[in-house]
Amino acid sequence: MTVTDSRLDGSDPVRNGEVSGAEFRHAIGHFATGVTVITSVDADGQPVGTTANAVSSLSLDPPLILVCFDRTSRTLESVLAHGAFAVNVLGARQQHLSANFARRGLAAAWDGVRHRRGRTGSPRLDGVIATLECTVEHQLEGGDHEIIVGRVREVETSGDDTEPLIFWRGRYLPSQ
Numbered sequence: 001m002t003v004t005d006s007r008l009d010g011s012d013p014v015r016n017g018e019v020s021g022a023e024f025r026h027a028i029g030h031f032a033t034g035v036t037v038i039t040s041v042d043a044d045g046q047p048v049g050t051t052a053n054a055v056s057s058l059s060l061d062p063p064l065i066l067v068c069f070d071r072t073s074r075t076l077e078s079v080l081a082h083g084a085f086a087v088n089v090l091g092a093r094q095q096h097l098s099a100n101f102a103r104r105g106l107a108a109a110w111d112g113v114r115h116r117r118g119r120t121g122s123p124r125l126d127g128v129i130a131t132l133e134c135t136v137e138h139q140l141e142g143g144d145h146e147i148i149v150g151r152v153r154e155v156e157t158s159g160d161d162t163e164p165l166i167f168w169r170g171r172y173l174p175s176q
Contacts, residue, residue: 029168029170031168033168034089035090036053038050038075038088039115039122041078041123042077043081049075049110050073051097051101054145058149064151068145084120084134084136084153085122085134085136086124088131089128089164090164091127091129092162092164113125120135129164133153134153135151136149137149137151
């Protein structure tokens with residue numbers, strides 16, 4: 001690993017240019033993340049969902065989690081209107097769910113996906129390793145994304161030792 005501090009050579013610590021999206025994506029891809037499906041319901045009560053790995057615990061007291069959504073996300077629109085969402089943490093054998101919910105604008109993404117409504121009305125996917133049901137606590141701007149802070153209202157874990165689905169350098173681990 002190379003760490004460079006441009007201040008050591010007397011230059012400006014801020015580059016004259018910006019880091020490109022491609023450079024940033026490549027570098028941050030070296031940070032392994034878990035894979036989730038964020039679910040909610042739309043104005044008609046129909047389930048919506050999107051795959052997300054920009055998810056992080058934020059606080060234990062109160063229990064808060066943050067999720068980052070592309071501003072054009074249909075799921076973001078539904079989360080804000082509904083005021084609630086569920087974070088469904090995927091296991092190693094659920095890559096198909098990640099791929100399914102990564103597709104944009106397809107209601108058919110729910111065909112054959114077993115789920116049930118949780119306490120907030122948000123869908124909980126069957127067979128995931130954990131589900132955290134949340135209500136929207138805060139909304140913050142974050143570049144081309146919106147950051148949603150959710151207050152965790154209920155949790156459910158599988159109770160077994162299923163391995164998580166991990167995304168690293170543009171691929172899933174363990175590879176299937």
